[in-house]
Amino acid sequence: MNEWLNYHHLLYFWTVARTGSVTAASEELRLAPSTISGQIHQLEDVFEQKLFRRSGRSLVLTEFGQVVFRYADEIFNIGRELMNFVQGRAVGGPLRLHVGVTEVVPKLVVRKLLEPVIAMDEEVHLIISEGHTDELVADLVRHHLDIAITDAPVGPESAVRTFNHLLTESGIGIFGTPELADGVRDGFPQSLDEAPFLLPTSNSVVRRILEQWFDSLGIYPKLVGEFQDAAQLKTYGESGLGLFPAPLLVAEEIEAQYLVERVGAAEGVREKFYAVSIEKKERNPAVIALLGHD
Structure with missing residues (x-):
């Protein structure tokens, strides 16, 4: 035989x-x-x-x-x-997409970035995890994640070869409760000098570019809080503890959800959001939809 x-x-x-x-x-x-x-x-x-x-x-x-x-x-x-x-599908179930997100990326931005996935004709099972960039890269290597969303590309110093895909970029607005906003609206942005401020922690990209913007204008806000998690920052901003920065990409959502007002924009300051993968050519249709190409 x-x-x-x-x-x-x-x-x-x-x-x-x-x-x-x-x-x-x-x-x-x-x-x-x-x-x-x-x-x-x-x-x-x-x-x-x-x-x-x-x-x-x-x-x-x-x-x-x-x-x-x-x-x-x-x-x-x-x-x-x-x-x-x-193809990224759970066995016998819908298409599966496990996304890792750094804590500094606002939840409202993540939701907007995932809109093309949610709008797919095919049912998609979303799993979203948070972590530091190095943790997310390690999870990508172990195939625990399909894609990671970060506020900066993974650099060549990484021990793992990664592919960075620019998803979108946004201007930065300054937001606050109506009382705080009224106090600094006139004379913006110089009016921010010595105003109470909430900022992301120093390891975030937006913190560094905002500090450069403050320095270029000779503005020195009073730092009253630093937050790793973008959602916590906005929650304390909602309480009136201080003014805070957020992407203009989701300005309307922020104003509605946190009952705050936009004071103005940090002119010339842009925040970028990236998808990081370890695959050169993606096969998962949900990842392809997120990246906006096949």
Whole structure:
């Protein structure tokens, strides 16, 4: 007996057994019935046993054929599961997208960036995790994440080769409660000098570029709070503890959600948001939708 199994022959057998006839299998496989019949006979020669027997005009699986069909069914179901995995789909479920996000990226921005994924015709199961950039890169390498969203590209100093995709960029606005906003609106931005301010921690890109903007204008706000998490920063801003920066990309959402007002914009200051991957060519359709290209 030949110990090498021809999986094309097994597929033809499986399709005939599943559809109930050579004619139905030929329509599904787009092959001539004679081709399918001939290759099933070759498979029987390899097994040295019959897979089908005639019952009137119908083909019926032999006892041996029933056992082979169960194996074939399992083989091709596993094949479908493999393709689901390659394409980012959960086995037997919707398309899966696990996104890692650095804490400094505002949640409202993440939601806006994910709009193309949410708008897909196909159902998508979203999983969102937070962490430092180096942690997210490590999770990408371990295939625990499909993509990471950061406020800066991963540099060449990383031990892992990464691909940085610019998703969008936004101007920076200064926001505050109506009372704080009224006090600094006139004479903006010089009016920010010595005004109470909440800023991201020093490891964030927006903190560094804002401090450069303050220095260029000779403005020295009073720093009353520093936050790793962008959502916490806005929550304390909502309480009136201080003015705070946020992307103009989601200005309307911030004003509505936190009941604050925009004082003005930090002219010339831009914040960028990146998707970081370790795959040069993405296969997951949800990642492709996020990146905006195929």
